[in-house]
Amino acid sequence: xxxxxxxxxxxxxxxxxxxxxxxxxxxxxxxxxxxxxxxxxxxxxxxxxxxxxxxxxxxxxxxxxxxxxxxxxxxxxxxxxxxxxxxxxxxxxxxxxxxxxxxxxxxxxxxxxxxxxxxxxxxxxxxxxxxxxxxxxxxxxxxxxxxxxxxxxxxxxxxxxxxxxxxxxxxxxxxx
Numbered sequence: 001x002x003x004x005x006x007x008x009x010x011x012x013x014x015x016x017x018x019x020x021x022x023x024x025x026x027x028x029x030x031x032x033x034x035x036x037x038x039x040x041x042x043x044x045x046x047x048x049x050x051x052x053x054x055x056x057x058x059x060x061x062x063x064x065x066x067x068x069x070x071x072x073x074x075x076x077x078x079x080x081x082x083x084x085x086x087x088x089x090x091x092x093x094x095x096x097x098x099x100x101x102x103x104x105x106x107x108x109x110x111x112x113x114x115x116x117x118x119x120x121x122x123x124x125x126x127x128x129x130x131x132x133x134x135x136x137x138x139x140x141x142x143x144x145x146x147x148x149x150x151x152x153x154x155x156x157x158x159x160x161x162x163x164x165x166x167x168x169x170x171x172x173x174x175x176x
Contacts, residue, residue: 003175006034007131010171013052017142018161020153025064025160029082031056034170040121040132043097044089050168052082072149079106087111095119099136105145114138114166121174130174137167 013032019025031053038046054074059065069076086101097116102109119133142148142164151159 002039004036004038004132004172005175006036007171007173008032010131010133011169013050013166013168015164015166017164020159021157021161025059027057027059027068029053029056030058034172036172040118040172040174043116043118044091046086046089048084048086048089048099048101050082050084054080054082073147074106084112089116103140103145106147108145110140110144112138112140124173127173130176131171132174133169133171135167135169137165139163139165 011032011034013029014026015028016024016026029052033051035049035051036046037048055069055076057065057068057074059068068074083104084101085104086099088100090098090100092098092115095118097118098113099116100111100113103112114136115138117135119135121130121132123129124131141162142160143162149160153159
């Protein structure tokens with residue numbers, strides 16, 4: 001039996017969204033976990049659940065962090081977690097996959113598909129165990145999840161874009 005656990009030190013969950021129609025606001029979630037059940041040699045049969053602690057949001061601006069945690073956005077008190085539960089994994093090429101599943105944010109669940117690049121396995125020379133890595137990317141419409149707060153700009157457009165780009169890199173420790 002193979003035991004797989006997330007190596008949080010070598011993993012990250014990031015996001016970016018258009019700000020004032022001219023730049024991008026970026027941030028990360030600092031606390032998250034991935035429950036991976038499967039075989040890295042046969043990812044199409046894998047089952048993955050990602051849980052993100054929304055209260056761990058970090059944008060390098062305390063006021064913005066607080067606003068994002070408030071009722072205007074994530075409402076962390078009521079909805080402390082974002083979850084993604086995979087439903088299928090489809091191989092696209094030798095190292096590229098598409099994972100489709102249910103993404104739940106602020107009590108709203110929608111089916112989303114993300115691109116996944118499998119980076120392979122390697123033996124950790126320091127610890128002696130095997131590791132595997134994947135990178136994920138995709139885009140979601142924040143308004144599909146009730147994240148609709150915005151403000152009009154004097155020059156036209158709005159303060160915050162609808163489309164949020166998500167990227168993540170996960171390294172897993174494989175214990176046999």
